[in-house]
Amino acid sequence: MNHRGTRVLRLDALARVEGEAALYLRVEGDTVAETRLRIYEPPRFFEAFLTGRGHTEPPDITARICGICPVAYQMSACRAIEDACGVTVGGSLAELRRLLYCGEWIESHTLHIYLLHAPDFLGRPDVVALARHQRSAVERGLRIKQTGNAILEQLGGRPIHPVNVRVGGFYRTPEREELRPLAERLRQAREDAVETVRWVAAFDFPDAVCDHDLFALSDPGCYAIDSGTPAVMAARRQSPMLHEFPLAEFEQHVEEAQVPHSTARTTTLDGRRYLTGPLARYAINGRWLHPVAAEVARDAGLGDPLTGALCDNPFRSIVVRAVEVVQAIEEALRIIGGYERPPRPVVEVTPRQAVGTGATEAPRGLLYHRYALSEDGTLTGARIIPPTAQNQTAIEEDVRKTVQARLETAGPAADDEELTHLCERAIRNHDPCISCAAHFLDMTVQRT
């Protein structure tokens, strides 16, 4: 193959991602000169129409940013409004919120593992083709996914855009007895989830190392989901210490910039490229994994999370996600086991003129909300920074490195189809949610 001159690849649809984006890749000689993830999902202007709404509305409204992780939006929104109003939701109400969030982690991660990501490793275009060859594996995945949805339905009323969440807590909390059938299903799902870790750990992973700074919430004593302090681990542990900062200072560290090729805004963290999501959470929170989750992680070759093992091969993110499903199931079982119905379903939240921030760990990474309220609770400003917008630059770098490594590999040169497939895989590693970020992937590879 001639590596001189310009080469252009076009793929107008990156499949098996949530939402619509395109990729532009320019190769000069044997060097990748430019990688651009172009998010063309049409903007919907949530931050603009939130202004003027009431302080009780963001959980329901922002859920509609993403049908894949509505609970993440509801939880970050609630935390931000409660922060502005000086209210902390604790005790069994906080535990119920975490249980609901576990449901979304189980559902969303399993959707990505089985329906969107595993087909890449097994050479199938989709889960339907995969089921023709590994029906029992696919059925196992669907069972786990359904268990996640069962939590969302029980606590939230429905799996997509749950109706039971409100600022201050819930409309209705379940009786202890109502959660018992969930526990039975979760115990079955735990076996399926452990088997999932074994299944994905045996996949064939390309060699790759990512060297982004890692960014996740840190919540000492537990694996951060619904609360915590922003924490940064320098790339490849160049600095041994975690750097933490108060959430109120988030926008002083995370800087957004708009680029011409995207309806998402890209971000840097203290001026540097960074990654949020499962790999970052595992690095920062691994020591707090439940013993069963830690054991399956070790058995899966991820190293010992209790002594701070990192997973820096983005292709193995599917293994980390599978471990996080085990973690979410264990956590859900723990919460149900200790649940006592709170005396009241909601804590009163009286509006005041203030600014509040909230951040939680959506399945694909840290999700930040900030709201400014007037005295009567009318929103005077809103800022939402979703995980995929934060990951856009890291994803572009992963694509560049992956293609560059392939171009440098001895033997037959890669044809356009192979390069396209590699790029798509490098992107899917991070479970991008384009609907969140825009604000698919249409790909152009140009070679000079």
Add this chain to the structure above:
Amino acid sequence: MVTEPGPATDPRPSLAVWKFASCDGCQLTLLDCEDELLGLTERVRIDHFVEMSSAEGADRGTASLAGRGPYDLSLVEGSITTAGDEERIQHVRRISRRLVTIGACATAGGIQALRNFADVDDFLAAVYAQPEYIATLETSTPISAHVPVDFELRGCPIDRRQLLEVVTAYLAGRKPQISNHSVCFECKRRGTTCITVAHGTPCLGPVTHAGCGAICPAYGRGCYGCFGPSSKPNLRSMVAQLRRDGMSERDIQRVFRTFNAASPEYAPVPDLAAEEQQSPPA
């Protein structure tokens, strides 16, 4: 890449799923049919569903944004908000035998239709530092404003059982059995005590299209109208009731201006809410 048998030898009807401006939740509903998904794919060939597959159904190459068609049934999620999408929906209609919209965005314009009541340039400036990079229309419009639609499935998000009914019906060549009565009917059927009568909780159930199964009242919450207007809603009476249950003019306007904000049935609400404001109930 291993692929399935080609359409020439495959007697199953073909299905396509399309996305416009939306949150992905309604198409995700198809993947949420965990018990039915694999069985469904034995009866239907899913030829175009970019979120689920990197192939154009059978052995027709990789998935593309435009698809290849023709398709027996197209499910369309999302509203039209860009000039490019105005053209794309015409293309989708041309290559689809039946076209069904799924969800509030495709059926009513979605929450992004709040721009229809504002200046879109203000919205752009509020969200983007360099709005000149962004191409968008001034309005968010439902699919039916652009092409003929065979059926509109309501909901933000749609209900899984209703989606299965619509897909099954069209594949069997019959009309879907989806009633257009109000949420109140479903609440009664579910045996939920009326929360307005019992607790004075403001509830849009009397004017909201059924389909969700009356979830909110069962959780002690008033219906907030995410399935949009029912057939011939009595809004005057609804607005008066909401006032009696303690809602202000502003709150009444807000609750209708959400996920189905641009539904034409809701157009009189601002005036009705203002009238009620002037003549409070005795």
